[in-house]
Amino acid sequence: MLAATGWAQPLEPGDLVIADRQGMGPARLLQVERATGRQHTLYVSYDGVLVAPRDLEIDAQGRIVASQSATPLRPAPEGIVRFDPVTGAATRLSEGGQLLAVDGIAVARTGAIYAADHGDATGTPPSIVRVDATTGAQSAVTSGGLLVRPVDVAVEPGGSLVVLDAGTGSGARLVRVDPASGAQTLLVGAGPLGPAAGGVDVDVDGSIVVLDAFGGLFRVAPATGAVTPLAVDVGVTSTDLALEPDGDALVLAGSGADRIDRVDLATGALRTLASGLVSPVGVAVVRPTAPFCDAEVEEPRYTNGQTLRVSTLRLVNPLAAAFATRVRLRVAIPGNPTPVPLLDVPVTLPPRIDADLAPFALLTVSAGLPRGDWELRCAFEDAETGTVRASDVARFTLE
Numbered sequence: 001m002l003a004a005t006g007w008a009q010p011l012e013p014g015d016l017v018i019a020d021r022q023g024m025g026p027a028r029l030l031q032v033e034r035a036t037g038r039q040h041t042l043y044v045s046y047d048g049v050l051v052a053p054r055d056l057e058i059d060a061q062g063r064i065v066a067s068q069s070a071t072p073l074r075p076a077p078e079g080i081v082r083f084d085p086v087t088g089a090a091t092r093l094s095e096g097g098q099l100l101a102v103d104g105i106a107v108a109r110t111g112a113i114y115a116a117d118h119g120d121a122t123g124t125p126p127s128i129v130r131v132d133a134t135t136g137a138q139s140a141v142t143s144g145g146l147l148v149r150p151v152d153v154a155v156e157p158g159g160s161l162v163v164l165d166a167g168t169g170s171g172a173r174l175v176r177v178d179p180a181s182g183a184q185t186l187l188v189g190a191g192p193l194g195p196a197a198g199g200v201d202v203d204v205d206g207s208i209v210v211l212d213a214f215g216g217l218f219r220v221a222p223a224t225g226a227v228t229p230l231a232v233d234v235g236v237t238s239t240d241l242a243l244e245p246d247g248d249a250l251v252l253a254g255s256g257a258d259r260i261d262r263v264d265l266a267t268g269a270l271r272t273l274a275s276g277l278v279s280p281v282g283v284a285v286v287r288p289t290a291p292f293c294d295a296e297v298e299e300p301r302y303t304n305g306q307t308l309r310v311s312t313l314r315l316v317n318p319l320a321a322a323f324a325t326r327v328r329l330r331v332a333i334p335g336n337p338t339p340v341p342l343l344d345v346p347v348t349l350p351p352r353i354d355a356d357l358a359p360f361a362l363l364t365v366s367a368g369l370p371r372g373d374w375e376l377r378c379a380f381e382d383a384e385t386g387t388v389r390a391s392d393v394a395r396f397t398l399e
Helices: none
Strands: 016-020 028-032 039-044 053-058 064-068 079-084 089-095 102-107 113-117 127-131 138-143 150-155 161-165 173-177 184-188 197-202 208-212 217-220 227-231 238-243 249-253 259-263 270-274 280-285 292-297 307-317 323-332 340-349 353-356 360-364 372-381 388-398
Touching: 016 053, 016 270, 028 270, 053 102, 064 102, 064 280, 079 102, 113 150, 127 150, 161 197, 208 238, 208 249, 249 280, 259 280, 292 372, 307 323, 307 340
Parallel strands: 053 280, 102 150, 150 197, 197 238, 238 280, 292 388
Antiparallel strands: 016 028, 016 280, 028 039, 053 064, 064 079, 079 089, 102 113, 113 127, 127 138, 150 161, 161 173, 173 184, 197 208, 208 217, 217 227, 238 249, 249 259, 259 270, 292 307, 307 353, 307 360, 323 340, 323 372, 372 388
């Protein structure tokens, strides 16, 4: 049987992807709409490629990179699998070799994949392994030393690695690794980060956010290692962490909760984005590198009497500086050569803002409206030249 791809399309900035091991069922990858919480199946492991997913990341090409780690009920080669959401193809990029017990992974801007590996009982020490994104070739970055049981890894803006290590049982620790030399530095010792390691990610400002496996969240200053508690009791047995474009946290809470929570790191407010999962193990967000707009409508098709509602109209600036632009929102109508303008205003987006102006009603379908394919177009344009700097299109049909 082939992999089942029920939502074949490119991932957009801000999209959320979950790895769900599905208990006794086939593992799957899900996309969750940020605005509505709707779940779409991207992949089901009928092809036998990604049967035991562990952690997820998104590369610069919008492909999903997953670590695969076997369990007694899910025998599979330890390794790295890559899934293309456009084609629906899952590929074993690298397996075996130095990958003995893979846990968390990270993807660098260079495309290199870094895997935290536990080693094995025969004496092979825990390590960080680099995997070439093109060839799948493996190379050791560092091993042993301060690493006892590396659980997750993230890449800092300067290229250094931060490794969340479970330690010896006295509490999670944070180790910085130079990917060129393999040199290790203890950034945070056991104690301040909670009793058990969950996940780690790096914010756009360079600060490090750590998830404790029992639901605590902590921010770590990259220069000093100073730890600031952010939220507590996020979930029972929290297994992974991803930061959204605005810097807030998505926490995967498993072991009975089986949900994804969005945590406002400024206030500690929590909102469940997705529930009803079976055995979720990894979460990732498509991280933008530049400002973008995102437009979505509730349904792909409409008939007379239905109200067309815009479900998402996000204006996002992930940069540390303000972004001046002109926001244009237009509707392209079949048979009309000129799109109808809805919004055309100069705007300065504050640093690290993620504002959603939806939901709102756009129109009610009537007999007098042209039938066919319509488009809701959102764009950021240069206020002086009109050059398009970012754009998105939501397509729908009037039947």
